[in-house]
Amino acid sequence: MDRRGHGVARHRDLSRTHYRNGVALSHETGSHETGSHETGSHDTSPQALTSVLAASAAGARAFARTTSEERSGMLHAIAAALDAHAEELVPLARAETHLPEPRLQGELKRTSFQARLIGDRLRQGLLADVRIDHADPGWPMGPRPDIRRTAVPLGPVLVFAAGNFPFAFSVAGGDSVSALAAGCPVVVKAHPGHPRLSRRTAEVVAAALREAGAPEGVFALIEGVASGVAAVQDPRVRAVAFTGSLRGGRHLFDLACARDEPIPFYGELGSTNPVVITPSAWRSRAEEVARGLAASFTLGSGQFCTKPGIVLVPDASALIAALPPVHSGPMLTPGLTDGFRKSLDELSGTPGVEVALVGEPLEEGVPAPVVLRTTAATVLAAPRVLELECFGPSTLLVEYAREDEVYEVVGALRGQLTATVQAGPDDDELALALVPLLAEHAGRVLWNDWPTGVTVSDAQQHGGPYPASTAPATTSVGTAAVARFLRPVAFQNLPDAALPAELRDGASGPRLVDGHLKTPS
Structure with a gap:
């Protein structure tokens, strides 16, 4: 499954x-x-x-x-x-x-x-x-x-x-x-x-x-x-x-x-969609960050491919204490419910990973939301933790003691659909330094937002390095x-009548002509 x-x-x-x-x-x-x-x-x-x-x-x-x-x-x-x-x-x-x-x-x-x-x-x-x-x-x-x-x-x-x-x-x-x-x-x-x-x-x-x-x-x-x-x-x-x-x-x-x-x-x-909460963000926006995380990892009972599954935080105990009550409803199928419980058992059974908080299910028999915690040192010793996607209402807090641990954990990431920075004021040096590093691993990098919303637009990117995407x-x-479903073809010295309509002289639509962008007037 x-x-x-x-x-x-x-x-x-x-x-x-x-x-x-x-x-x-x-x-x-x-x-x-x-x-x-x-x-x-x-x-x-x-x-x-x-x-x-x-x-x-x-x-x-x-x-x-x-x-x-x-x-x-x-x-x-x-x-x-x-x-x-x-x-x-x-x-x-x-x-x-x-x-x-x-x-x-x-x-x-x-x-x-x-x-x-x-x-x-x-x-x-x-x-x-x-x-x-x-x-x-x-x-x-x-x-x-x-x-x-x-x-x-x-x-x-x-x-x-x-x-x-x-x-x-x-x-x-x-x-x-x-x-x-x-x-x-x-x-x-x-x-x-x-x-x-x-x-x-x-x-x-x-x-x-x-x-x-x-x-x-x-x-x-x-x-x-x-x-x-x-x-x-x-x-x-x-x-x-x-x-x-x-x-x-x-x-x-x-x-x-x-x-x-x-x-x-x-x-x-698949993706675990890492989030980094900087010390500056936690000092200046703790309540907002905790509230946003709770809403994001439980949205749709955690059944979003962009769910924040890994959260790097300077103080895991403080974040857990600041979380509002978390709830979850039924999952899509019994098979997904079983799969979530198995993956959660595997993750929580990893040495150095513990269950820190169990929320309330909205109905009897459905999985409760779970917050787990570990340390950056544990993750760096066993990087597979970063790859264990629990498709359901859970998230793993990774507490770091020093900024260099953040860089090391980010460097250990595989391909991700998203990566998020929760930053403090604009002069948050750690947050600014993380953006290009996270872009090496993710298809979409967010600043003071949460990844579970994927709007449909011209600039949207939903993909990333393997294993988030094969392309x-x-x-x-x-x-x-x-x-994705088009293949480029060049036509050389063809008469106008033999060309595809968009390549003919006088055709409308944006085009690059002799190095100059032409747009319809």
Whole structure:
């Protein structure tokens, strides 16, 4: 079981499949080992998977030739359809995930917002890196030919939906929307933690795409571990996007790389998201810092990939005493609950690590929030502590006695999605010195904020060095996420009629022309 419940367990053999609204749906009796609230398994059969992938490959060329304006319209149609079906989708999500209705309503709004935002940027031409170098006989290294560079879609993309965000990182989430914006057909491997929601969302998306004029085969849903593994290895799949555990993601990453023709694997695999509280911050903002930490590590019962799991603090006892009461609700699935308890047992059983505080669960039988504590000396003697991600409501306080211990612990970090500095006044020298050091390890560095909020914007970066991500130069959140599914191509000395539309003379949209940035007037 991975931290978001995708699971790597073997499922039963597959059976029959039917299609509704253009989405592949399959049925089988039996049970999931992954904590799904469904009583039956619906794994996609090998025959149905072959049909889905064949249709995706067949539609890829036609979809790649759609215009940015057409694809923008498709994304807006998806957003409108999601909003229109909110009263149906939110209760489905509530029944399968235990997440509260306000959280799900907000997440669904985020999901439709990111589809519209990427659609808008697509229409504005801001997602294309267009470069034009006109022929120049006086070019210093010799006569230069006419060279024009753009990007083309990779082809069918396999998206592994996440369990902790049943809308925003699932069937119609950022990975799916980014691939569609790039002009790539999408095959979503549904998450077993919310199967009925996944199927219904897929139907809504497929219907919206069809009504917006998308070619056949542009969108499909598959289910089951076996079908996901088989799809990663299928030559018709040209890229994979994954959100889940280090173990499960690394297994799939290795499969993608071991193909006769390796393909890009964009995996977000885990992070402990270190926070450094400086002595100056603790002297000047102790109550604020304690309150912020309590809210952040318990948000969503700690089931955020950006949860602050490691906190370096000058006085652990004082921080524990300053924490407000901490509470936690149900986790997404029984499998995740078991996984959290096991990882918590492993971490608390590490020599030099102790349980310092146990909060109150909001319901009987759900995990209580836990604060653990240790010292920088213990961590430096056993750096693996920094890598133990407890996906649930817990955090580990690491007390340091000297500033040099902070630098040593930061130097021992592996790749992280986020790293945070809780600083004092602007002349906090330790905080200022830490920023570039933390940037060596993390995709996003925060100052006097908390990492559990991941806004969708043009400048957002959600990724980081391995093992936070298998592709540290990319992001899975924000408009830059589209670039993952595009491949640069240069066209040399082509007549205007043979060029892609965005490279032709007189085309609109931002572009770099002969070294000068040109923007529409």
